[in-house]
Amino acid sequence: MTTNRMTWDEMVKTYPDMWVAVANPVMDGEAPDILEGDVVAAVSDDDIGDYKDAHRNQGLKYRRTTESGWNGMFYADFSITTV
Numbered sequence: 867m868t869t870n871r872m873t874w875d876e877m878v879k880t881y882p883d884m885w886v887a888v889a890n891p892v893m894d895g896e897a898p899d900i901l902e903g904d905v906v907a908a909v910s911d912d913d914i915g916d917y918k919d920a921h922r923n924q925g926l927k928y929r930r931t932t933e934s935g936w937n938g939m940f941y942a943d944f945s946i947t948t949v
């Protein structure tokens with residue numbers, strides 16, 4: 867993918883439900899939000915881990931364009947006891 871300078875709103879509209887890898891970001895906030903940046907890739911949930919591993923130490927910021935109800939691994943041990 868070629869680098870494309872975009873605002874966050876443009877990223878959300880162009881790459882819904884994807885992770886964006888952003889170079890040269892303009893950040894805002896305590897837990898920094900990306901205001902704009904150079905989009906170098908849009909990556910699926912399934913591929914984001916491998917993409918981050920392959921592009922380590924390149925100074926990229928990663929954000930998912932749409933909130934997800936699923937946040938990763940889940941484990942629970944349920945038991946029901948009747949008396």
